[in-house]
Each structure stands twice: as C-alpha cells, then as structure tokens.
Amino acid sequence: MTVNDGSLVALVALGAFHGLNPGMGWLFAVARGLQERSRAPVLQSLPAIAAGHAASVFVVAAVVTLTGSVLTSRIVAIGGGVLLVGFGLWRLLSSRHFRWVGMRLTLWQLAGWSFLMSSAHGAGLMLLPVLTHGAVTVPGHSHGMASGAGSAVMAAVFVTGVHTLAMFVVAGTIAVLVYEVVGLAILRRAWFNLDRVWAAALIGAGAATLLITA
Amino acid sequence: MALWRPDPTFYPSPREAVNAAPETLAYIAAFDRSAERPDAIAVVDVDPASTSYGSVVGWTDLPHTGDELHHFGWNACSSALCPNAPHPHVERRYLIVPGLRSSRVYVIDVKDDPVKPSIVKVIEPDELAKRAGYSRPHTVHCGPDALYVSALGGANGADGPGGIALLDHTSFEVLGRWEADRGPQHLAYDFWWHITQDVMVTSEWGTPSMIEDGVNAELLLGRKYGHALHFWDLRKRRHVQTVDLGDEHQMVLELRPAHDPTKTYGFAGVVVSVEDLSASVWVWYREDDEFKARKVITIPAEPAGPGDLPPVIAPFGAVPPLVTDIDLSVDDRYLYVSCWGTGELKRYDVSDPFNPVEAGSVRIGGITRRTPHPAAPDLPLAGGPQMVEVSRDGRRVYVTNSLYGAWDDQFYPDGVGAWAAKLDSGADFTFDERFFPHGDDFRGLRPHQTRLQGGDASSDSYCYP
Numbered sequence: 001m002t003v004n005d006g007s008l009v010a011l012v013a014l015g016a017f018h019g020l021n022p023g024m025g026w027l028f029a030v031a032r033g034l035q036e037r038s039r040a041p042v043l044q045s046l047p048a049i050a051a052g053h054a055a056s057v058f059v060v061a062a063v064v065t066l067t068g069s070v071l072t073s074r075i076v077a078i079g080g081g082v083l084l085v086g087f088g089l090w091r092l093l094s095s096r097h098f099r100w101v102g103m104r105l106t107l108w109q110l111a112g113w114s115f116l117m118s119s120a121h122g123a124g125l126m127l128l129p130v131l132t133h134g135a136v137t138v139p140g141h142s143h144g145m146a147s148g149a150g151s152a153v154m155a156a157v158f159v160t161g162v163h164t165l166a167m168f169v170v171a172g173t174i175a176v177l178v179y180e181v182v183g184l185a186i187l188r189r190a191w192f193n194l195d196r197v198w199a200a201a202l203i204g205a206g207a208a209t210l211l212i213t214a
Numbered sequence: 215m216a217l218w219r220p221d222p223t224f225y226p227s228p229r230e231a232v233n234a235a236p237e238t239l240a241y242i243a244a245f246d247r248s249a250e251r252p253d254a255i256a257v258v259d260v261d262p263a264s265t266s267y268g269s270v271v272g273w274t275d276l277p278h279t280g281d282e283l284h285h286f287g288w289n290a291c292s293s294a295l296c297p298n299a300p301h302p303h304v305e306r307r308y309l310i311v312p313g314l315r316s317s318r319v320y321v322i323d324v325k326d327d328p329v330k331p332s333i334v335k336v337i338e339p340d341e342l343a344k345r346a347g348y349s350r351p352h353t354v355h356c357g358p359d360a361l362y363v364s365a366l367g368g369a370n371g372a373d374g375p376g377g378i379a380l381l382d383h384t385s386f387e388v389l390g391r392w393e394a395d396r397g398p399q400h401l402a403y404d405f406w407w408h409i410t411q412d413v414m415v416t417s418e419w420g421t422p423s424m425i426e427d428g429v430n431a432e433l434l435l436g437r438k439y440g441h442a443l444h445f446w447d448l449r450k451r452r453h454v455q456t457v458d459l460g461d462e463h464q465m466v467l468e469l470r471p472a473h474d475p476t477k478t479y480g481f482a483g484v485v486v487s488v489e490d491l492s493a494s495v496w497v498w499y500r501e502d503d504e505f506k507a508r509k510v511i512t513i514p515a516e517p518a519g520p521g522d523l524p525p526v527i528a529p530f531g532a533v534p535p536l537v538t539d540i541d542l543s544v545d546d547r548y549l550y551v552s553c554w555g556t557g558e559l560k561r562y563d564v565s566d567p568f569n570p571v572e573a574g575s576v577r578i579g580g581i582t583r584r585t586p587h588p589a590a591p592d593l594p595l596a597g598g599p600q601m602v603e604v605s606r607d608g609r610r611v612y613v614t615n616s617l618y619g620a621w622d623d624q625f626y627p628d629g630v631g632a633w634a635a636k637l638d639s640g641a642d643f644t645f646d647e648r649f650f651p652h653g654d655d656f657r658g659l660r661p662h663q664t665r666l667q668g669g670d671a672s673s674d675s676y677c678y679p
Contacts, residue, residue, distance in 0.1 A: 098300075103677065187220065188230075191302055
C-alpha cells in the first residue's frame with residue numbers, strides 16, 4: 001500500500017476531531033475520575049475508550065480495504081460515498097440521540113460503549129475517502145489472494161492505528177486538562193454542537209469520495 | 215431545533231447550578247375538583263422587580279375536564295450533559311404534565327410564549343395502557359435515554375402493579391414499561407435515582423381504588439398503604455432490594471436523593487404512623503452493599519378537641535402533621551418538610567443527613583390552627599403547606615396548599631381554598647409578604663405542584679460533582 005502525505009494528514013485530523021468530541025469519550029473518562037475523586041480512573045478509562053473507537057473504525061477500514069480490489073474499488077467508493085452522504089443527512093436531520101443507561105461500567109463495558117458510540121456516529125465511515133483513495137492500493141496482478149488480503153488487513157490496521165493514536169492523544173490531553181485544570185464549567189460555554197459539524201463532515205466525506213471517484 | 219451550545223439552564227454539577235440566575239416565572243398545576251371546568255397551568259410572576267410580582271399572569275386551560283393535574287416535569291434537564299448518552303443541545307422547553315385521575319399526559323410548550331404556554335401533544339390513557347400497561351401517571355423525571363413517568367395504576371385503572379413508563383425524548387411517544395423484573399414491588403408513587411451509580415429508588419402510596427375516593431380508614435388502620443422503599447438496578451431495570459420501614463409507617467411518598475452524585479443517600483417522607491399519628495422523614499443509605507433506611511425526623515401529632523376535628527380524624531383527638539412533601543435544596547444543605555395537617559413548613563439543616571437540625575419553621579393554614587398569611591392577617595387559611603419547591607440557588611421556597619382532591623375534602627371539609635406562598639430562605643426563614651396569590655386569583659382551581667422556569671431543586675439530575 002501507499003500512503004500519501006495528504007491522506008496521512010487527513011487521518012490524523014479526523015482522529016483529532018473525533019478525540020475532541022466530548023461524546024466520543026473523554027467526558028466519560030473525566031466523569032469516572034470525578035465520581036471516584038481520583039485521577040486514576042481518568043487515565044484507565046482512556047485506553048478502553050480508544051480501543052472501542054479503534055474497533056469501530058477497524059471494522060469499516062477492513063471491509064473497505066478487503067473489498068477494494070481494482071475491480072470493485074469503484075463500486076465500493078461510489079456505494080460507500082452515497083451511503084455516507086445519506087448517513088450524514090440522517091445524522092443532521094434526526095433529533096434522535098445515542099441512548100445508553102448506566103455509568104458504572106467495567107473497562108470492558110466502557111470499551112463496548114465506545115465501540116457502539118463510535119459506530120452509531122459513523123466514525124469509521126468518515127474515513128472513507130482516505131480508505132478508498134489515499135491510503136490503499138493493493139495491486140491485483142502481482143500476488144495471490146492471500147497476500148492481497150494480508151496487505152489489505154495491514155492497510156486497515158495502519159489506518160486504524162494512525163487515526164486512533166491521534167484520537168487518543170487529543171482525547172487524553174483534553175480529559176486530563178479538564179480534570180486537573182479547567183473544570184467542567186467549560187462544558188456550558190464550549191460544548192459546541194459537534195454533532196452538526198460531525199454530520200457535515202460525514203456528508204463532506206461522502207461527497208469527496210464520490211467526486212474523486214468520478 | 216438543536217442548539218449550537220448547551221441549553222443555558224443545564225449545569226454539569228449541583229455546585230454550578232446554585233449559581234443559576236433567579237427564576238422570573240413559576241408554573242403551577244391547578245385543578246378543578248368538581249371536574250366541570252378544565253384544569254390549567256397557572257403562570258405566576260416571581261420576578262420581584264416586576265409590577266405584577268406575586269400574581270397569576272397567564273393561564274393555559276386544558277382541552278378536557280377531570281384530569282386532576284398533580285405533578286409534572288421538564289422534557290430535558292441537566293442529565294442531558296451526562297457523558298454516557300450526551301445530548302446537551304436540546305432545549306428545556308416542554309412541560310410534561312400528567313393528569314393523575316384521567317391518565318392523560320399533556321406536553322406543553324413554554325418557549326414561544328412563556329406566560330401563555332401552548333399544548334403541543336396529548337398522550338391518551340389508551341396509549342399509556344397499551345404500550346406500558348399503566349395508568350394514573352404521576353412523577354416525571356428526565357433521564358439519560360428517555361423521560362421516566364411513574365404511574366400508580368395498571369392499565370386502564372387496574373389496581374396495580376404501578377410502575378414506571380418510558381416516553382421518547384423527542385416524539386413523547388410511550389416507549390413501554392421500564393421494569394424488566396419488578397420483583398415483589400406492587401405499589402408505586404414517586405421515584406428518583408442516583409444516576410451515576412445506576413441506582414433507582416421508588417416509593418409506595420396506593421393503587422387507584424385505595425386513594426381515589428379519599429383515604430380509607432380501614433385500609434389505613436389495617437396498614438395496607440405503602441410502607442417500603444424499593445431499590446433497583448437502573449441499568450438492568452431489575453428490582454434489587456426492598457427496605458420495609460415498618461407497616462405502621464403508612465404512605466412513603468416523596469423521594470429526595472442527594473444532588474451530589476458521589477453521595478449515596480436521600481430522604482423519604484412518611485405521611486403518618488398509625489401508632490401515634492406522627493409523621494417522619496427517613497434517610498436511606500448504602501452500607502456493605504446493602505441499602506438501609508433510618509428514621510431521622512419524627513414530627514408528633516398535636517392534641518385537639520374532637521369537636522375541632524373533621525370526621526376522618528375526630529376519633530383520634532389529635533391533628534396528624536401529615537408530611538406530604540419534602541424538598542432538598544440543590545446544595546443538599548436544607549430539607550424542607552411540609553406538615554399539611556398541622557399547617558407548618560419546617561426547615562432542617564441536613565448537612566449531616568443522619569442528624570438533621572431544625573433551622574426554622576413557619577405556620578400557615580392547618581386543620582385546627584387556620585394560621586393566616588402575614589400579607590392578609592385577618593384571613594384564616596384552610597389547607598396547609600403542601601407541595602414545596604426550592605429555587606436552584608436555594609434562596610426562595612414556594613408552597614401551595616392542595617394535596618389531592620378527595621383527600622382535601624376529608625381533611626378540610628369546609629373547603630381547602632387555594633393559595634400559594636413564598637419563603638425567603640437565608641439566615642432567617644420567613645414569608646415574603648409581597649407574594650400571596652390566593653382565593654379568586656386561582657379561579658376556583660386548587661394549586662398543586664410548582665415548577666420554576668429554567669429548573670428547580672427537584673427537576674434536575676447531575677452527573678458530575
């Protein structure tokens with residue numbers, strides 16, 4: 001596979017964007033710390049949240065890269081792009097929100113929460129333009145199916161890793177800053193409606209995928 | 215429509231909520247006992263700088279009669295900031311208003327014209343019965359995933375089990391019954407939770423047939439009304455534990471958990487002990503993974519001549535205090551206790567919840583005392599302090615005087631009247647003499663619960679300390 005600079009920047013930027021969103025987990029980490037009045041739960045929660053996010057992204061990345069042979073890549077890109085625009089529109093227009101009851105979670109459950117939260121918001125889908133164009137080229141002629149599949153999985157792992165690392169660093173930094181220094185009063189002023197920006201990003205990513213393909 | 219920033223009435227923690235700006239409007243549920251005219255939401259001006267301060271400035275009449283409005287709540291509150299299911303960009307703009315007798319639930323929009331709210335949806339009893347299996351809806355709290363509404367009766371007025379129905383946050387459709395496993399729980403009334411600890415608490419009054427024709431002396435002396443607290447796993451919707459306060463303690467009503475989400479205690483009011491007619495307040499707490507409850511306040515009955523008493527209590531020769539509502543300030547410092555029978559509103563310092571210290575008391579109304587309001591010293595008042603609501607900053611306390619139609623008539627047979635009052639709660643605890651809507655101000659309706667614009671001490675749950 002090849003990764004150009006532009007798509008690497010996009011991967012990191014999207015990771016940072018996901019990390020920034022309080023709904024994607026840093027706020028949960030802070031809440032767990034405040035509930036126990038200890039920093040340790042904040043720090044322990046972050047890897048679990050990142051793991052759930054990574055799993056959600058990896059599922060999409062693996063599906064796209066595995067199906068993304070020369071023959072099918074156009075179809076995947078176009079189908080995925082349309083799906084993404086539709087999903088983004090739904091996110092933009094729907095007033096439904098993620099439903100979850102329960103605050104006392106084990107770290108495994110927290111990772112599961114993060115997986116569902118990320119999946120419900122289409123975190124992995126947002127990477128579609130990068131997955132279909134920038135990051136992944138699996139030559140169809142040189143090797144057999146096995147090595148093709150292998151390099152596709154490697155590509156998915158790479159994309160997931162870079163994206164999640166950026167997400168983890170941003171979410172972790174914010175969580176620790178808010179817990180230690182800033183305090184939660186900031187939420188009232190600075191919790192912008194990222195869901196709308198998020199929906200716009202989904203639509204943009206879908207449109208970009210379609211445009212590049214066409 | 216979604217907002218760009220969180221609704222300004224949402225606060226992450228009770229520590230911040232106490233800094234909220236003072237409310238300027240109050241909404242009071244008011245009902246017509248005769249069921250001939252519609253019940254209504256009365257809008258009261260509570261802005262001291264306003265020329266109409268202390269008067270009813272708006273009405274929203276309901277389209278039906280006989281609803282018997284009682285308690286109500288908001289469509290959204292500070293729980294929208296909780297990290298597990300955040301949705302902070304919704305607006306606190308709809309009052310969810312159940313009719314305790316009719317089982318209808320009204321959704322009333324207060325945003326477009328706050329002094330003349332408009333009805334935007336009516337959930338019919340049928341929908342509540344079919345989807346959730348309940349009737350006689352009562353308490354409303356805004357949860358992380360849905361609106362929670364307690365109900366006293368089974369479908370179509372059946373005699374239980376009562377429980378909790380879930381309503382969709384945005385469409386207000388009835389989603390279904392909350393309980394996955396109700397265990398031994400049968401009676402219902404109030405509920406609230408320790409939201410960050412996944413603990414639900416419910417209390418017990420009685421089924422529709424036990425309450426709708428008035429208090430039944432036979433059932434009361436037979437100790438058949440509710441006398442237990444139920445603790446549940448909020449996440450799994452399962453009954454975990456019953457804490458029986460003892461069957462002499464009849465009618466466990468209002469539940470006021472600590473607002474601080476790191477604390478695991480709360481207060482429950484008991485209306486009457488059949489042993490000595492006293493009323494009591496209990497604190498629940500968790501110890502060794504078990505919930506326990508301890509009586510921390512006992513308020514004795516006041517002796518009276520049988521000739522001064524209404525028939526329902528004449529044989530006892532005493533006025534029971536009848537603690538029918540309690541309310542805890544957002545900073546968890548003061549607990550206000552209504553003694554609807556004796557006509558007294560008590561304030562306790564509950565900084566140490568296990569050792570409340572009385573920190574003020576006012577008298578108004580009462581079965582035998584009929585204490586007037588200082589603004590009208592020649593007007594004897596019937597009814598007593600009943601529903602109490604406390605402003606978020608804890609400085610203002612509002613009370614109204616009606617308990618429940620059929621019960622008003624038993625304890626105040628010559629007419630319960632209609633009044634609301636406001637107390638200033640600081641170093642002293644005294645009536646605001648400028649605030650006394652009463653009599654015809656309520657158009658012959660009886661005032662029940664008050665909700666304050668932007669939220670109050672019993673409307674919001676907080677996920678952060």
